[in-house]
Amino acid sequence: MGTWTRPLRRALDRMVDESLRERYARLRVPLNAYGYDRWGASRDDQLRTLALLRWFHETYFRVEAHGLAHVPEGGRALLVGNHSGQLAYDGMLVSSALFFDKEPPRMTRAMIERFFIETPVVGTLMTRMGQLTGIQENAERLLVEEEALVLVFPEGARGGGRVWADRYRVLGFSQGFLRLAMRTGAPIVPFAFIGGEEMCPSLSRGEPLAKVLGLPYLPLVPWGLPLPAPVKVHIHFGAPIRVEGSGDEEDEVILPEVRRVEHAVSELIARGLAERRGVFL
Amino acid sequence: MTGASGSFGRVAVRWLAERGHTVHAVDLHANEGLRSGVVLHRLDVQKRGFEDLVRRVRPRAIVHLAMVRRFGRGAAERHRINFEGSAKVFDVGRRLGVKKMIFSSRATVYGALPDQPQFVTEEHPPSAARTFPEMSDLVAADLYATQMLWRHPEVETVLLRPVNVLGPSVQTLLNRYLGRGRVFTVLGYDPMQQVLHEDDLGLAFEHALTPGVHGVFNVTGPGEVPLSVMIEEAGASAVPLPETLIAVLRGRLGFPEIPAGAIEYLKYPCTVDGARFREATGFAPRHGLVSTLRAVPRRRA
Numbered sequence: 285m286g287t288w289t290r291p292l293r294r295a296l297d298r299m300v301d302e303s304l305r306e307r308y309a310r311l312r313v314p315l316n317a318y319g320y321d322r323w324g325a326s327r328d329d330q331l332r333t334l335a336l337l338r339w340f341h342e343t344y345f346r347v348e349a350h351g352l353a354h355v356p357e358g359g360r361a362l363l364v365g366n367h368s369g370q371l372a373y374d375g376m377l378v379s380s381a382l383f384f385d386k387e388p389p390r391m392t393r394a395m396i397e398r399f400f401i402e403t404p405v406v407g408t409l410m411t412r413m414g415q416l417t418g419i420q421e422n423a424e425r426l427l428v429e430e431e432a433l434v435l436v437f438p439e440g441a442r443g444g445g446r447v448w449a450d451r452y453r454v455l456g457f458s459q460g461f462l463r464l465a466m467r468t469g470a471p472i473v474p475f476a477f478i479g480g481e482e483m484c485p486s487l488s489r490g491e492p493l494a495k496v497l498g499l500p501y502l503p504l505v506p507w508g509l510p511l512p513a514p515v516k517v518h519i520h521f522g523a524p525i526r527v528e529g530s531g532d533e534e535d536e537v538i539l540p541e542v543r544r545v546e547h548a549v550s551e552l553i554a555r556g557l558a559e560r561r562g563v564f565l
Numbered sequence: 566m567t568g569a570s571g572s573f574g575r576v577a578v579r580w581l582a583e584r585g586h587t588v589h590a591v592d593l594h595a596n597e598g599l600r601s602g603v604v605l606h607r608l609d610v611q612k613r614g615f616e617d618l619v620r621r622v623r624p625r626a627i628v629h630l631a632m633v634r635r636f637g638r639g640a641a642e643r644h645r646i647n648f649e650g651s652a653k654v655f656d657v658g659r660r661l662g663v664k665k666m667i668f669s670s671r672a673t674v675y676g677a678l679p680d681q682p683q684f685v686t687e688e689h690p691p692s693a694a695r696t697f698p699e700m701s702d703l704v705a706a707d708l709y710a711t712q713m714l715w716r717h718p719e720v721e722t723v724l725l726r727p728v729n730v731l732g733p734s735v736q737t738l739l740n741r742y743l744g745r746g747r748v749f750t751v752l753g754y755d756p757m758q759q760v761l762h763e764d765d766l767g768l769a770f771e772h773a774l775t776p777g778v779h780g781v782f783n784v785t786g787p788g789e790v791p792l793s794v795m796i797e798e799a800g801a802s803a804v805p806l807p808e809t810l811i812a813v814l815r816g817r818l819g820f821p822e823i824p825a826g827a828i829e830y831l832k833y834p835c836t837v838d839g840a841r842f843r844e845a846t847g848f849a850p851r852h853g854l855v856s857t858l859r860a861v862p863r864r865r866a
Contacts, residue, residue, distance in 0.1 A: 316788050316790070316854055317853070317855050318790050318854070320790055322684075322757075323683060324789075398679060403753075404751075404753025404754055404808075405753040406753075407753075408753060411757075416683060417680070421684075422682055422683050425683075
């Protein structure tokens with residue numbers, strides 16, 4: 285990505301050590317001669333991101349992942365959880381947990397909001413890190429052809445840009461992920477992300493102004509910029525949920541199943557909150 | 566073969582003639598470097614002479630490549646040649662009992678749109694005109710060929726939508742872009758690109774001629790790389806500019822005169838799924854990613 289980012293890339297390259305490389309090799313990302321996979325993920329950029337993420341994961345957020353055994357060791361699966369934190373910090377930490385704490389390590393492919401992919405620099409970085417536009421066809425291809433682990437936040441921007449008053453409440457899942465699970469036979473692994481609400485609380489979505497600026501939301505964060513506070517993060521994974529069907533069923537068939545997954549996530553959130561000793565501990 | 570002197574035409578004529586086919590090369594313009602097995606006919610496909618030729622030689626197949634792709638030509642002329650010309654050629658072939666008709670479109674007809682699946686299949690509507698209205702005649706010609714599949718099932722119609730073709734013989738907008746020493750890119754964007762070596766395009770035409778093969782096919786090569794890698798391998802250097810500046814510079818200060826819609830292809834991927842063609846014909850590109858990317862004549866900045 286251009287010569288102007290070279291010093292930053294060099295600095296991050298120095299943070300990439302042998303153990304990280306070794307762990308990354310175990311993901312067996314299908315890379316071509318130039319170090320890219322077909323979606324645009326780059327080995328070098330993924331290593332740099334992971335090196336940076338390792339510090340956030342271990343030191344800054346002290347992430348603790350519970351129930352990692354519920355995530356299959358191999359084969360397709362859909363990770364579905366609560367979204368918070370204004371800027372997808374939750375997505376990054378879920379993927380770092382599955383990379384650093386899971387045995388064997390797994391690569392997570394997050395389905396992200398189109399708005400981010402269309403944003404210059406941000407979209408390119410997201411692509412290089414292995415994330416892609418949240419479109420059914422993309423997710424289906426990843427699950428079926430690459431047996432991938434796909435991360436979905438079915439609350440979408442409503443969850444990402446949520447306000448403090450809605451903290452730790454499941455805001456209603458859209459049904460796309462469920463039809464996807466039916467179509468591909470992928471198990472749904474529910475999870476709760478605890479800490480996301482406190483790391484970057486927002487008092488307002490700033491809707492009228494956001495609309496004028498063409499943004500999905502404009503968070504009003506007490507400390508100004510939507511940067512995360514060093515809270516302690518817990519991620520609770522639950523037992524996989526299997527759904528039967530073709531994916532083309534009427535809403536009446538789909539919606540109760542969506543509620544079932546919402547319920548599983550809510551229960552994991554409740555458990556996570558009850559077990560947590562404090563926001564920063 | 567119509568449009569035999571064009572970029573794709575030269576590649577296809579050479580490939581097929583070398584493999585023992587007799588090629589009747591039809592083009593309005595001079596065709597330099599004729600080879601054995603090639604008969605040159607200097608005529609307009611929309612005039613009477615073309616029909617007489619088809620009646621006389623009774624070809625096993627018509628490969629229709631006579632299309633204007635330069636955006637400098639007027640919209641009316643492009644429409645007349647690309648859309649009406651395609652319709653005319655198909656009509657002549659069908660009436661005179663030609664068994665196979667091969668049309669060549671491009672994967673670019675799908676458009677470089679951020680809300681599109683990353684690997685577009687043939688079922689997807691060719692939506693390029695949404696952001697690139699100058700492409701509408703090419704999209705119309707493409708859709709015209711696809712409707713022939715059900716309107717005239719007695720004719721084996723093949724519509725190929727190859728990805729970016731690279732090589733010394735091709736003079737597409739992309740090859741001209743890569744052939745410059747310094748090329749501009751859109752700051753903050755680096756979309757994935759698919760490439761196909763010109764020899765593999767020739768091979769694809771050969772496969773399309775196989776009796777029984779018919780349908781709409783994306784044709785993909787050895788893989789995908791970001792635009793920046795493509796530029797680097799072509800021996801050029803990228804100059805990232807803000808999108809607003811490109812809009813102003815377009816056609817000025819030595820910047821190429823390209824339509825605004827073409828810039829979308831420097832921002833978002835227009836990548837396709839080529840599985841259907843591979844499965845239907847056993848097509849497998851012979852050139853790998855590195856040799857395909859280096860097929861553009863290098864010119865250091």
